[in-house]
Amino acid sequence: MLAERPLPSDIDRRIRALATAWAGDPDVAAIYLFGSRAGSRPGPRSDVDLAVVLSDRLDASGRWRKRLDLTADASHRLATDAVDLIVLEDAPAVLGHRVLARGILLSEREPQRRVQVAERIMRQYLDEAYLRRTLDAGLVERLREGGFAR
DSSP, X not given: OBOSSOOOTTHHHHHHXXXXXXXXXXXXXXXXXXXXXXXXXXXXXXXXXXXXXXXXXXOHHHHHHHHHHHHHHHHHHHTOSOEEEEEXXXXXXXXXXXXXXXXXXXXXXXXXXXXXXXXXXXXXXXXXXXXXXXXXXXXXXXXXXXXXXX
């Protein structure tokens, strides 16, 4: 997602302050920054992509509510609505893998929980690798044959 307006000029300081504040939240086990802001190419209208690992005390409904609360809090603390926040344990394996491979760990309150979630994501990502390759190859073949243009 692109921000409608440029992010605040002190966005990096705001992200660090957010990570510090959330580090004290007993429901937040770890926080990642990912996407363009975690790389070397954030543009003036790049959004802020955050991923959190939540405590295993929260069930699916609790994680959903916590995600809403954290998204609202991030929007307030970062002074922008251009925030995408995912709960890592509920994310698709491909997205979770991207966060783990390219994201920046901003804060970690429960290292064991973070590792537990990371291991599950990596297992699922590797288990699905053959299926992704097969589907991708089929898609490429269909595109070559003009299958989508008919």
